[in-house]
Amino acid sequence: MPRKTRTPSSKDKAGRDGAAAHPLSDALGHEFKNAALLSEALTHMSMAPEGGQGSYERLEFLGDRVLGLIIADVLIKTYPQEREGDLAVRFNALVRAETCEQVAQEAGLGKHIEMSSGEARAGGRKHATILADVCEAVIGALYLDGGLEVAERFIRRYWEPKLSLNLKPPRDSKTVLQEWAQAHGLGLPSYELLKRKGPDHAPTFDVEVAVEGRKPAKGIGSSKRAAEQAAAETLLKREGLTSDE
CATH class of the missing domain: 1.10.1520.10 (Ribonuclease III domain)
Incomplete structure (x- = not known):
């Protein structure tokens, strides 16, 4: 068969x-x-x-x-x-x-x-x-x-x-802000977590950065680090600077 x-x-x-x-x-x-x-x-x-x-x-x-x-x-x-x-x-x-x-x-x-x-x-x-x-x-x-x-x-x-696309080493906003603040005798920037919202698998962070003698700036990101970068970038732009300078 x-x-x-x-x-x-x-x-x-x-x-x-x-x-x-x-x-x-x-x-x-x-x-x-x-x-x-x-x-x-x-x-x-x-x-x-x-x-x-x-x-x-x-x-x-x-x-x-x-x-x-x-x-x-x-x-x-x-x-x-x-x-x-x-x-x-x-x-x-x-x-x-x-x-x-x-x-x-x-x-x-x-x-x-x-x-x-x-x-x-x-x-x-x-x-x-x-x-x-x-x-x-x-x-x-x-x-x-x-x-x-x-x-x-x-x-x-x-x-x-x-x-x-990165022919010269890139500099992030936090680094640039720190260098700028120290060059002007303002000390180190300080970062404060204002709020964390959203579910654990997809949170959103609100962060504020403060530099002596300057108005604090806020940033929002999907991680604490990203929010800190956004806050630093906001403050830099307010001072007429960018992270590329």
């Missing part, structure tokens, strides 16, 4: 092919062998059980470290004559949340994030912090699925164009 050939079910195909056909494969430059890794990297806490298990948090933790290692290596090779201090400024600009958010937008990650309908209606797919976190989680997933080479390929694809 001839042996019956079983037609593969969709579940069989998913298990065999993983995320090979995932619409993000081209943007990521990688076809996942383990589909669960990419799924986890794209799962918001609102879709995970209590405690966040199964969301992107753990992969974000790993991806942050992988990103830092690769960016540090790229900078050392790209700027062999630059001092550690200048390399550190470049590094901070490239690994900060704002840059990760920009990469997430360029790669089109937002529309693929799994989140609750309420979170989606609140604009979660476009929220700066969520996009930055998912970007790092995807890097972590790429590393686990394909190794350092695969993660590096993705990072170089999206970060190297940003290297060429």
